[in-house]
Amino acid sequence: MKIFNILPWLDWLALVGFFALWIGYAWFARTLGRRRSSLLITTNRYRAYWMRQTTQRDPRMLDGIITQALSQTPSFFSSTSILIIGGLFALLGTTDKASELMSEIPFAQTTTLLVFEFKILVLVAIFVYAFFRFSWCMRQYTFVALVIGAMPPPEDFDSGKFDRKKYADRAAAMVGAAADTFNDGLRAYYFSFAALAWFVSPLAMVLGTVTVVGILYSREFHSDVLRILRD
Numbered sequence: 001m002k003i004f005n006i007l008p009w010l011d012w013l014a015l016v017g018f019f020a021l022w023i024g025y026a027w028f029a030r031t032l033g034r035r036r037s038s039l040l041i042t043t044n045r046y047r048a049y050w051m052r053q054t055t056q057r058d059p060r061m062l063d064g065i066i067t068q069a070l071s072q073t074p075s076f077f078s079s080t081s082i083l084i085i086g087g088l089f090a091l092l093g094t095t096d097k098a099s100e101l102m103s104e105i106p107f108a109q110t111t112t113l114l115v116f117e118f119k120i121l122v123l124v125a126i127f128v129y130a131f132f133r134f135s136w137c138m139r140q141y142t143f144v145a146l147v148i149g150a151m152p153p154p155e156d157f158d159s160g161k162f163d164r165k166k167y168a169d170r171a172a173a174m175v176g177a178a179a180d181t182f183n184d185g186l187r188a189y190y191f192s193f194a195a196l197a198w199f200v201s202p203l204a205m206v207l208g209t210v211t212v213v214g215i216l217y218s219r220e221f222h223s224d225v226l227r228i229l230r231d
Contacts, residue, residue: 006118014202015122021209022191026184029220039220040176040183042229047179048172055164056154063148070175071141074182077189078134081127088124092117119198126192133185140178147171190216 007015033041054063095113111119148171157164190212197208220226 007115008202010202011115011198014198014205017206018191018194018198018209021213022187025213025216026187029216032221036221037226037230039223039226039229040179042226043179044172044176046229047175048168051168051171051175052164054148054171055151055157055168058154060148060151064145067141067145067148070178071138074134074137074141074178074185077185078131078138081131081134081185084127085124085131088120088127092120095120116199119195122198123192123195126188126195130185130188130192133181133188137178137181137185140174140181144171144174144178147174187216 029038029040032038050063050066054060057063095117147167151167151171152162156162157167191209194205194208194212198205
C-alpha cells in the first residue's frame with residue numbers, strides 16, 4: 001500500500017484517466033473503424049490495390065523502393081525514441097533544478113522530488129512502449145519485403161499455378177499490420193504531450209488527454225485526407 005502514498009489522490013485519478021482514455025480510444029478506434037471506415041481502414045483498401053498490382057508487375061523494383069520508403073519513418077521514430085529516453089534518464093540526474101524551473105511556471109503545481117521523478121518515469125515508460133512498437137513495425141516491413149520477393153512471376157498467376165488473390169491479400173494484410181503498429185507508436189507520441197501537462201497539474205493532464213483524443217478522432221474519422229481517399 002505504500003506505493004499509493006507516493007502521489008496525491010488527484011494525481012492518481014489523472015494518471016488512471018490518462019491510461020483509460022488512451023486504451024479506451026485505441027479500442028474505440030478499432031471497433032468503430034470496422035463499422036465506419038477510419039483512415040487506417042481506408043488506406044488498407046489502397047494497400048490491397050497496391051499488392052494486386054504487385055502480382056502483375058515484373059520486375060518488382062518499384063515495390064521494393066516503396067517498402068523501403070515506408071520503413072524509413074518508423075526507423076526515424078524508433079531512433080528518436082531512444083534519444084528521448086536517454087534525455088529523460090539524464091533529466092533524472094538533475095531533478096532538483098528541473099523541479100525548481102517547473103515551480104516558476106504560472107499555475108504549476110509544486111511537488112516533491114519523488115513525485116517529479118515518478119512523472120519522468122511515466123514518460124520513460126511511454127517512449128519505451130513507442131520504441132517497441134516502431135521497432136516491431138520496422139521488422140514487419142522486412143516481412144513485407146520478404147513476401148514481395150517470394151511472389152511468383154506474373155505468368156504463374158495468369159496460368160492459375162498460384163492464387164493471385166491469396167498472395168495479394170496476404171501481402172496487403174502484412175502491410176496493414178505494419179501500418180497498425182506504426183499507428184500505435186505514433187499515438188504514444190501524441191499522448192506523451194498530454195503526459196507532459198502532468199508536470200503543471202493533474203487537471204492540465206486530464207484536459208491535455210481529452211484534447212489529444214479529440215485531435216486523434218478528428219484526424220482518423222473526419223480529416224480532409226480521409227474524405228479525399230473515400231471519394
